Amino acid sequence: MEILELESFLPYRLYRLADTVSREFSRIYKERHGLTRPEWRTLSGLGERGTMTATELGEQSAMHKTKVSRAVAELERRRWLTRTPDENDRRVERLALTRAGLAAYREMVPLAKAFERELLGRLSVDERVAIARGVAALEGALEGK
Amino acid sequence: MEILELESFLPYRLYRLADTVSREFSRIYKERHGLTRPEWRTLSGLGERGTMTATELGEQSAMHKTKVSRAVAELERRRWLTRTPDENDRRVERLALTRAGLAAYREMVPLAKAFERELLGRLSVDERVAIARGVAALEGALEGK
DNA sequence: TTTCAATGGTTACAAATGAAACCAGTTTGG
DNA sequence: CCAAACTGGTTTCATTTGTAACCATTGAAA
Structure with missing residues (x-):
């Protein structure tokens, strides 16, 4: 009989992986400032781009407009x-961070980068290349989908 | 000033990727049987292993016990x-699929496999190797975390 | 044994989410 | 011009989720 191995099923593996990583990372902005993920992404988007409309924010950070x-x-x-x-x-409406928002952003950036660096640091160089390449390829494959 | 590029930040990219893939895939079990993701995973887990306890199910499919x-x-x-x-x-309690549950499972398996095949089919061989390798590496890096 | 910590599983409650309806304001076609 | 379609954004409502409290049972320790 035909069975499906969940353990090796790509959608499941991707989801679990993203969920784990995202959960780990969320501790940083949750503990530090009590932010939710949409709030963190909003902060991050505005910190990066300076000023954006809600719609642009939604596009840039892949969030539903109600979340934004x-x-x-x-x-x-x-x-x-x-x-x-x-x-x-x-x-x-054009959105922009205040001084306080910017301060929080500036504080978060190094933590985020450190998190990513630490995670990737557990991989070999080849593995880092592989994940970068594979993710990019899948992103491309899903373009417009 | 130090900024963070969300577009190239791994936790964000992984999450967005998994979200997109998972959303696409969920249409299959949602449309066909009106299942939620936890329900699909439960069906899938029991179909694969035959019989399991709720706790085992949770471990195998990475779900919180209340979801299970x-x-x-x-x-x-x-x-x-x-x-x-x-x-x-x-x-x-030992859980097992009934005849009807098994029938639904048998119907879903080929659809799930076709979905994965189609997705991976849009990648080159090298890219498929890369994603497999990269995901496995990250999974390994997160073991126990 | 009796008690106390741990475990399998459910439930209650609060918070996060998504879909759809909605309220401006804007554009377009007639 | 002006109605109809469209767009940016908010709100409402139902559903999903997570946390924590909970109940029952079991295992370990005294």
């Missing part, structure tokens, strides 16, 4: 970001 | 599995 909306609301409540109505299109 | 509990309850409601109290330890 709520994350932005929370960061605004903390006074970590401000909204400025767009001059040309009054539906749009 | 609820998924098992739902599959039982559908009469896709049965619980048999363990002789030696009355806290434990």
Whole structure:
């Protein structure tokens, strides 16, 4: 009879892997600032790009618009970001980090990088090349899907 | 100033990748049988191993015990599995698929395999090797973590 | 034995999520 | 122009999830 080995089934392995890594990493921004993942991504997106609209944020960080909306609301409540109505299109708001938001971002960046470095540090050079190549290939294969 | 490129940050890329793949794949069991992911994993685990306890299921398919509990309850409601109290330890229940559960499982297996084959089919041989190698390496690096 | 810690599993509650409805404001086609 | 379709963003509601408390049973220790 035909069976499926979950252990070697790619969708399952990817999910479990991402879940584990993401859970580990989330401890950093959860413990340090009590952020949720959408909040962290919002902080990170704005820190990286400087200013973005909610829609752009959603695209850049692969979040559903309701997640963005709520994350932005929370960061605004903390006074970590401000909204400025767009001059040309009054539906749009330009989001930007405040000084406090930027400070939190600046604090998180080295921690994030250290986390990644530590994780990849457990791999051999070849393995690092392999994961980079494989992930990129799958990303490409899913383009537009 | 130090910034973090989300686009190339491994935890983010892995998560997004897994999320996309998993979402695509979930359409199959969602549309066909209205299953949730925990339910699919439960079906899949029992189909593969024949009989397991809830705890074993959780370990094998990386699910929190409450997810297992609820998924098992739902599959039982559908009469896709049965619980048999363990002789030696009355806290434990041995779970097994019924004929109907097995039928559903047998129907899903080829679809799952086809999905994986199609996905990997979009990659070159080298890329397939790379993803397999990279994922295995990361899994190894996270052992016990 | 009796008690206490550990284990298998369920349940209750709060928080996170997604789908769809919604409210502006904007664009487009007639 | 102006209605209809569309877009940016929020809110509502139902579902899913995680944490912690819980119940029952078992094992270990005194």
